[in-house]
Amino acid sequence: QTLVQGTDYQITETSTGFKIEFLGALKTSAKDYYTLTYKTSFDTNEVPSNGTWTNTAKATWTDVNGDSHENDGSANFKPKVEFDNDGSKSGSYNATNKTITWTVVANYNQRTLTDATISDQIVGDQDYVSDSAKLYEATINSNGTYTLGAQVSSPD
Template identity: 95%
Template sequence: NAKKTMTITFPDGLDQGVKINYDSQVTSPINGSVDLNNSVESDNKTTTAGGSVDEEGLTKSLGAVDYNAKTVAWKLDINEGRQTMSDWVLNDTIPNGLTIDPSSFVLTDNDNKQILVQGTDYQITETNTGFKIEFLGALKTSAKDYYTLTYKTSFDTNEVPSNGTWTNSAKATWTDVNGDTHENSGSANFTPKVEFDNDGSKSGSYNATNKTITWTVVANYNQRTLTDATISDQIVGDQDYVSDSAKLNEATINSDGSYSLGAQVSSPDITFDSDSNTLTAKLPEGSTKAYVLTYETSL
């Protein structure tokens, strides 16, 4: 096609090497990905370069996770390829165990650096599987910028899928200037830390000087209301419980999922059954705190 051919001539010839750079632009919407090849001919020799270009209609990604507040943020990059879209509608599927925070939606026009107004520029409707978002007014007829939608969901690890990962997916439909319809999809995964999935953790550290092991058991990472809750730990193998070494502390869960040791529980209900070699700590009734039980064993 002659319209897609560029010819560069050097009327005075060349006595040194030259490097030529130029840009090209994909002129039609991409569904999925498209392979592009570009060849150049000089002195009866041809060289070809190529690659693939993915669609830039919709990209979904995971945002910040706050394990203390038990929230996770989601981000959707919309129309990064800057096509002119009409009747753009997106349906987002929220899996069980995630709950939308309706006040958290922010839709931004990145090209104009403008936060769009819900109810004026777009509307959000709750659906049986999540929510639907669509442009209003002039944007419904012609939306041609690069937009970003962010929002938050709370999460409940009691409902994490069996594979340990939530998948949050979205699908957008729109019409181009030629009247052709297009569909873009995107998804992102959230795998909570294993200690929150298990709602507990255990670790040990060995002191070679006095041949003791300090064990640390953390419970109620998810800060649920405790009812008849206990930590029971059976001591196995060639080790003995160090009498009266057990302590119970409150803990603060940090946003990154780590914990900070808090106040020691006064007069804790901790017992040791020598017949079964089991240490049991009863946790405060009705509390919503995380707790850390520490104790020592000797070899």
């Protein structure tokens, strides 16, 4: 059964996260298995230097014999590398017409940019295909992928 906040449990914010306490009959006798799920968000300006957040949890309880117990757990989260790099570049090759289509995604973190430019040097034995560069607005989806929007017809 799904527990009801305020009736079966309460959530209290702490300086490092939150604490959940059982209420009522569950406070004195919680004998079932419970799963806690919750969401967090992150600020792309605050990605740790190692690129990974570690989220920790601690459960404490007293068993039927009055003995105290504690269980610690943790899980790591590493956002897509595009958030750290604030963009990406990929290419695909068409063997029939021997062309490479390059895709550059910039401003992945969706910050306000001033006097921004995108430049991409063509190296090796490649030649730019005239009028092939196109600029699109894009939306960064909640799962970190992107969806192309309208083509930008003018830089204004």
